[in-house]
Amino acid sequence: MFRITGWSLIRLFTIMIYVFMFLPIVVVIILSFDTQQFASFPMRGFTFKWYVELSQNESIIRAFKSSIMLGVLAALLSTSIAIPAAMAFVRYSFRWKNSLNTLLLAPIMVPEVVLGVSLLLFMRFLQQPKSFAMLLLGHVMLTLPYVLLIVQARMVSIQEVYEEAAKSLGAGPFHTFREVTFPLLLPAILAGMLFAFTISFDNITATLFWATAEHQTVPVRIFGMLRHSISPEINALGTVMIFFTIMIPLFAAFLIRYFGKKRI
Amino acid sequence: MKKQNWQPWALLSPSLSAILLLLVIPVLFIIVYSFWLRAPTGAVIPAFQLGNYARFFEDLFYPSILFRTIRVSLICVFLCLIMGYIPAYFFHRSTSRFRQALILLVLLPFWISFIIRTMSWINILGTTGFLNHLLLKIGIISQPLSLLYNEAAVLMGLIQFLLPFMILNIFVSLEGIDKNLLEAARSMGCNEWQAFREVTLPLSLPGVSAGCLLVFVLTAGTYLPPMILGGPGNEMIANLIFNRVIGTLDWPFGSAISVILLLLLGTIVWTYNRYLGISQIFKAFKGN
Numbered sequence: 001m002f003r004i005t006g007w008s009l010i011r012l013f014t015i016m017i018y019v020f021m022f023l024p025i026v027v028v029i030i031l032s033f034d035t036q037q038f039a040s041f042p043m044r045g046f047t048f049k050w051y052v053e054l055s056q057n058e059s060i061i062r063a064f065k066s067s068i069m070l071g072v073l074a075a076l077l078s079t080s081i082a083i084p085a086a087m088a089f090v091r092y093s094f095r096w097k098n099s100l101n102t103l104l105l106a107p108i109m110v111p112e113v114v115l116g117v118s119l120l121l122f123m124r125f126l127q128q129p130k131s132f133a134m135l136l137l138g139h140v141m142l143t144l145p146y147v148l149l150i151v152q153a154r155m156v157s158i159q160e161v162y163e164e165a166a167k168s169l170g171a172g173p174f175h176t177f178r179e180v181t182f183p184l185l186l187p188a189i190l191a192g193m194l195f196a197f198t199i200s201f202d203n204i205t206a207t208l209f210w211a212t213a214e215h216q217t218v219p220v221r222i223f224g225m226l227r228h229s230i231s232p233e234i235n236a237l238g239t240v241m242i243f244f245t246i247m248i249p250l251f252a253a254f255l256i257r258y259f260g261k262k263r264i
Numbered sequence: 265m266k267k268q269n270w271q272p273w274a275l276l277s278p279s280l281s282a283i284l285l286l287l288v289i290p291v292l293f294i295i296v297y298s299f300w301l302r303a304p305t306g307a308v309i310p311a312f313q314l315g316n317y318a319r320f321f322e323d324l325f326y327p328s329i330l331f332r333t334i335r336v337s338l339i340c341v342f343l344c345l346i347m348g349y350i351p352a353y354f355f356h357r358s359t360s361r362f363r364q365a366l367i368l369l370v371l372l373p374f375w376i377s378f379i380i381r382t383m384s385w386i387n388i389l390g391t392t393g394f395l396n397h398l399l400l401k402i403g404i405i406s407q408p409l410s411l412l413y414n415e416a417a418v419l420m421g422l423i424q425f426l427l428p429f430m431i432l433n434i435f436v437s438l439e440g441i442d443k444n445l446l447e448a449a450r451s452m453g454c455n456e457w458q459a460f461r462e463v464t465l466p467l468s469l470p471g472v473s474a475g476c477l478l479v480f481v482l483t484a485g486t487y488l489p490p491m492i493l494g495g496p497g498n499e500m501i502a503n504l505i506f507n508r509v510i511g512t513l514d515w516p517f518g519s520a521i522s523v524i525l526l527l528l529l530g531t532i533v534w535t536y537n538r539y540l541g542i543s544q545i546f547k548a549f550k551g552n
Contacts, residue, residue, distance in 0.1 A: 006456065007357075014354040017347060021373055021424060024384035027394050031387055041397035081282060084275035092272035100276065104283055109533060110291070111485020113502040114522045117509050118290035121297060121519065141286040144279060202377040205487045205502075209510070219379045226379075226492060230386045238380040245375045 025242065032235035050236035060237065063221040067201055070132075070217060074139035075147075075196035079189060081140075082147040087181070090155040091163075105145040115141070116209030135210045142203060143196035150195060154188030187255065194252045198245055291526070298520035308515060316520035326504070330524070333501040336415065337483040340422050344479045345472065347423065348430030352471075353464075355431075356438040367435070374428055382421045382492050389417050389493075413495035421489035426482055430475040437471020438464065470540070477536050481529050501525050 035045035054060055088094075089101055107115060119138055120130075128134065158181065166176040182189075204219040211220045218241060225234050298316055301309040320326045355367050373381060388394045389411040396408040411417060441464060449459040487502040494500075499507075501521065509518035 010350055010354050014351040017351045017427070018369070020347075021370070021427065023394070024381065024388050024424065025373070025376060027387045028380065028384045038392070041392055041394055081278040085279040088272040088275035092275075094269070094272045100280065103288075104279055106283070107287060109481060109529075110287070111481070111502060111525060111529065113485055113487050113505050114291070114294075114526055115287065117505060117518060117522050118294045119286060120509070121515055122290035122293045124515075125293060125297075137282075137286055140282060144282065148279070198375055202375075202379075204377070204379045208487075208506070219377055222377075222379050222383070226383055230383060230390070234383065235387070238377075238384070241377050241380055245377060246372065249372075249375050 028235050028238045029242065032232055032239045034232050034235075036232065038229060038231060050232045051240075053233055054236050054240065059216075060218070060221060063216050063218045066132075066215045067217040067219075070136060070139060070215075071197040071200040073136055074143050074200040075193040077136070078140045078143040078147050078196050079151075079193045082144055082151050082192065083185070083189065085148055086151040086155045089152055091160065104148055107141050108145045112142075112203075112205040113209075116206040119206075120209045130210065130212045132212065132215045135207070135212070135215060138206060138210045139200040139203065142206060143199050146199060147192035147196050150192040151185065151188045154185055158184045190255050191252050194248050194255075198248050202241075202245060294519040294522055297516055298523045300516045300519075302514055302516050306513065316517045317524075319517065320520060320524060326521075329499060329501055329504050330528075332498075333484055334528075336418065336422075336500060337480045340419060340426065340483045341476050341479045343419065343423055344426050344430040345476060348427055348475065349434055349472070352431045352434035352438060355435050370431055371428055373424070378425060378488060379492075381424055382488050385417060385421050385424070385493055386412060389420070412493065413498075415494070415498050417493040418489045418498050421493045422483055422486060425486075425489070426479045429478050429482070433475035433478065434468060434471045437468045437474075440471075441467045473536070473540055477533070480532065484529055485525065 031043070032050055033046050033048070034043045035047045035049070036043075085104060089097065115138070119134070119141075123130070123134055162180050162184065163176050166180045167173075171179065201217075202219060203217075204223060207217055207220055208223065211217060216224070218237070222234060222237060222241075225231075225237075297308075299312050299314070301311045301313060301315065303309055351370065355363060355370075358366070360366070386393065390396070391408040391410060391412075393411070395411060396405075399405045400408065445463050445467070446459055449463045454462060484500075485502055486500060487506055490498050490500045490503050491506075502525070505518050505521050505525070508514045508521060
């Protein structure tokens with residue numbers, strides 16, 4: 001017999017939370033196949049028309065290109081500056097270490113609007129017009145804390161003895177890093193880069209301040225399209241974005257598992 | 265290993281200079297900027313005057329947006345706490361084979377673009393949306409309700425965005441509890457509920473408070489949900505900043521409002537750090 005227990009209520013509640021979290025996303029995907037001009041229930045039919053239209057929309061293709069280029073460059077830059085920082089925090093002791101660590105994580109806690117406004121106005125003050133370079137620098141700042149957290153967490157788990165062994169065998173610091181530390185860090189570096197890419201790719205609020213007309217990202221484009229009304233085309237674009245960004249963590253999990261096997 | 269003094273600084277210099285140049289100096293700059301004057305022509309004149317702040321508190325219009333921001337953030341924290349604790353507890357106690365997969369699933373929305381998650385509520389709450397369709401079909405209502413462009417819709421969008429942060433923080437804290445304590449409580453005659461109340465709940469409070477802080481800070485600075493799901497009376501302080509800086513190009517005033525928002529959040533984070541320590545927040549991110 002079915003008995004109502006505290007546990008079954010907890011389970012029911014958890015299921016409802018999942019519905020709450022995922023229903024809107026599922027509805028975006030479903031409505032992207034609707035034949036009507038305006039996304040609405042009930043659905044009238046099934047079509048791929050909106051996807052075809054998307055693939056022919058010049059400005060959206062351009063937005064995808066700038067989003068991908070921005071994400072890749074931001075991920076590369078922020079990872080390459082986060083690695084030495086993580087080494088400093090994990091392998092050395094120095095003054096103000098904890099405060100500096102918190103400072104580098106600060107972009108997580110400062111509201112994005114403030115990040116957006118302050119960088120924009122500062123650049124204006126320096127007489128710098130909005131540019132792709134400024135957008136990129138902004139995204140490096142946005143992604144840096146997350147990469148640092150991931151790389152630092154992995155660095156803590158790598159024992160210092162491996163590096164010391166390499167050094168005692170006569171390897172210099174760069175040689176040690178290349179042959180020992182870097183391969184051990186690789187899963188975290190890749191995970192950090194993928195995470196940074198996704199954050200940059202998805203970012204909207206700060207990007208609204210920094211984006212130039214010719215380098216609109218996909219979220220900025222969607223924001224512009226939403227001014228009119230919600231059409232199946234936006235839902236189709238949303239669906240493409242959802243699949244694009246969900247593939248990334250799956251890919252990251254695969255990489256971590258693959259490289260994880262080779263752990264010493 | 266030789267620990268030369270200059271080495272950590274050399275390793276830190278790229279990231280430190282990036283944060284200094286892109287965050288610290290620009291934020292200091294808008295603090296200075298907030299004291300400057302904006303001439304009627306639109307030109308900005310360096311000055312030291314409190315006019316921009318005086319204007320904010322001149323009448324009730326701007327303070328009411330500030331109070332609304334605080335009120336919405338508190339409601340959001342409360343709802344996220346209720347809606348987040350129960351699933352976190354479920355994950356903690358579940359013995360299901362799919363536990364790991366379920367936890368990963370709850371983190372999945374992190375990866376989906378904020379704007380898509382926000383706009384997706386239009387499909388649900390709109391007059392021809394899913395919810396109205398469902399209610400009409402069942403026959404509870406005969407006319408579509410207008411569910412969009414109000415505070416409830418904004419809260420839906422906010423909660424859907426923030427709930428994973430809360431769940432993750434509480435879950436990390438629950439997982440850190442020594443299981444022996446629970447055994448001890450039971451062996452002393454506590455029932456399930458008493459054991460929860462006396463052991464699990466108090467020991468999960470660090471995660472709860474970290475989650476609450478994170479949700480509050482993120483809500484108070486939010487721009488998108490009030491913009492897309494809210495109506496004219498639902499704008500929050502971030503919308504005000506955006507409108508003043510991008511819309512009316514009143515940069516000194518926009519800077520002053522940004523400083524007010526920073527002061528509000530800074531006070532809260534500082535108080536939290538003083539009594540509870542900030543490092544708890546980052547635990548949840550590291551667990552990932």
